[in-house]
Amino acid sequence: MSGQTITKSLVDSLEKQPAEYTVWDAKLPGFGVRVRPTGAKSFIIVYRAGTGRTAPVRRLTLAAVGKIAPEAARTQAKILLGTVANGADPAAEKRANRPKRDRLTFEELAQLYLDQYAKVRKSSWKNDEGYLKKPRAKWNRRIAAEITDDDVAELLEDIGATAPVGANRTQSILHTLFSWAKEPGRKHIPTNPVADMRRRYQETPRERVLTDEEIRALWWGLDDADLPASRPVALALKFILATMVRPGQSAGLLVPELVGFTGEDPQYHIPKNRVKKRREVIVPLNALAVASVREAIVREDRGAVFSSWSFRSDSDDVERGDESPSDRSPRQLAPLTRDALSAALNGRPAKGKRSVRKGIREHLGMAHFTPHDLRRTAATIARRGGAKREDVKALLDHLEGDVTATYDKYDMLAEKRLVATILEAELRKIIGVKPNFCRPEIVFDRDNVVPIEEQKIAVAS
Template identity: 60%
Template sequence: MTAQTITKTLVDSLETRGAEYTVWDAKLTGFGVRVRPTGAKTFLLVYRAGTGRTAPFRRYTIGAVGKIAPDAARTQAKALLGSIANGADPASEKRAKRPKTEDVSFDRLCELYLDEYAKPNKSSWKNDEGYLKRPRAALGRSPANTVTDDDIADVLDEIADEAPVSANRTQSVLHKMFEWARQPGRKYVSANPIRGLERRGGKETSRKRVLSDEEIRTLWWGLEDPEVPCDRQVALALKLVLTTMVRPYQAAGALRAELHGLRTAAPEYHMPPHRVKGRREVVVSLSPLALEVIDLTNSENQIPIFPSKYGEEPQPIRRSALSQALNDKPSEGRIGVRTFLGMEHFTPHDLRRTAATIARRGGALRTDVKATLDHVDGDVTAVYDKYDMLAEKRAVANILASELRKIIGCRPESIDAEIIREQLPYLRSAEMREAS
């Protein structure tokens, strides 16, 4: 690829390909930005360690795009080249500073994996961090190289007793971590102890849970009950998932600055690359019903749309807050939203599936719903077809809003979970009479 001046505009425009590639800077020899198929972008410097043509080439990672600006990365590259000219070898020095295998505890290995691999390469790194909590609590002090498959299996079996799917996800993260840790240049462990280990959570079946109309109405108005056991911001974030089809973490992490045209005919939520699978910016069309949910947050004066009550600085609610609000927590004597409303098990992600089903039932085309869900095609044509389908997504959003309004009806006189359930048969009959 022809060298170009590396600027923020250029870096933001670089798209993923089927293989890793590097764009080199036209002004500073050896300075470039690497783009991985996952969408991760990293500033790097390539140089010769020593003088003469026989001196080996070294590759030094400066930092991940998003954590360091292009100008700052170039400044750091210049400083490194100055030290290299005086005989330094920063790549070798960095390797020498790595902790020795016998000094790396399991807890430290998890920390290294998150900092050096998951955070720079995975938009879902917080999921990895969450899945590693139980293993870290159980095995944290053990030297990483002494952890066995039996040790891991014991932890996974404990998780599987409560949450089989979570056990499988934890096992996948651990497998990836050990594979990463045993590679040349790291060698924190000599082998992956769980390679070939059967899934401790058992075989999984595809999720098919879709809430019925009665359940949707119960949930919608039940979340307005003053006694509902969850914070107001969490309740509204759950509603935003249902009205937009965004993923739960994309609703929880939304910022005010990412909302555009709220008082126009085409309001949108512009999701940044770090909050999207594949590290792409995605535009979500907001229906009038979704705007009503957002308006209830008073977000005009807030940096996050759904601010957390924890921490001194304004920050969004945690991505796990939505699922935790639905679940009971017997250890704290707390019931979740599902139990409070007398509903069968469902997850925040099931609201997304429910919304897609309602939109299809209302007449939205499958291809348009697929675009709204941001389900990306994996074929070659998708690499070249960059049509954003905003008009189609706007139509889906409006169909979904119309169908949801029919389902939820008018606000009950008393917002009480038991009363809502008692009124449902009558309210549904009334809606059918009105429709006829």
């Protein structure tokens, strides 16, 4: 595609297609925007390295869209294309400046992968970063090209001893990392040591759905003054159950993402960076969801709806979901994380000088469940209440994945709003009226102290 001036509005309007395509700038030949099938966009230049028709054609990526403005990208492209006219080859120079394979450590390779691939293409890049912590700690200064399949197998066996699912996820991330690292034009490593490795641990599909009794106990238990978690954490968990959003989308909710919040049609506009396949999703909010958000916002005027205190410890930065203790200095208020919600449910064992912290489940006497199980529970409740399967699927933001879905952009907002209403009605039936946990009132009759319940029995007799 050509003949258009590359501006911010043009770049924002470009939609992903089944095949990669490039839009070329009308003002600066060789400068364009490449759009991949995943939806990732980047500014590029194309030029001939040399003179004549036989000179090789080079393509150089300037930066991902979002990291640099179109005008700044055009300026950079103009400078580079100017050097090409004087005989330079920017693409070759970039390759020459890459770390040498024989000295590139795994730590350096992992950071390159996160910066150049995961953060650019994946809304869930934080997951990749988390699962790479143990490989980076174990292989740190090892030369990346020298890591073998036996090294990977040993690492996965160590992880799988206590976290078999974590071992599988780590294996998947390592496979993607090494595949990316050996691609032509990059070739940081000669082979992918995970290429022929089968998944080591069998996983049981998650099917946990909370019962009505558990839902009621959790909903009102989250209001317990002695709950071993902060109020923002409790409200964020309620928000998942009332909306079906993913835990990370609940934890990361920002005030500017609430559209029409004080009107009759409140909505949560989830930004592309927190949605699979990088596209904006609109979630209608029912009254229960609005109540959780309103309480969280009233607590303090801030950008994050459900916030946590972030601290600096002696050894590391620790993000927590509980309130600020007096013996530590908070660095800043920040949105909760998905891990903070899980940690609040799980609690933590004593370790070193760190004391044991009871989890929400243990405090409420409930069987194991995860924040994501609340999403599955909400979907089940809505279906039980009469919501159509395809409408629930839309609110869950489950993609079809076929060619038609690529072109069908109908947002199903009306259908999703109906599901949210049904979900609220069903939840209200389940949770009922808030239990009265107060002790029987004591009345004084001269010198005798008589509970009201006993008075009622006496009157009745």
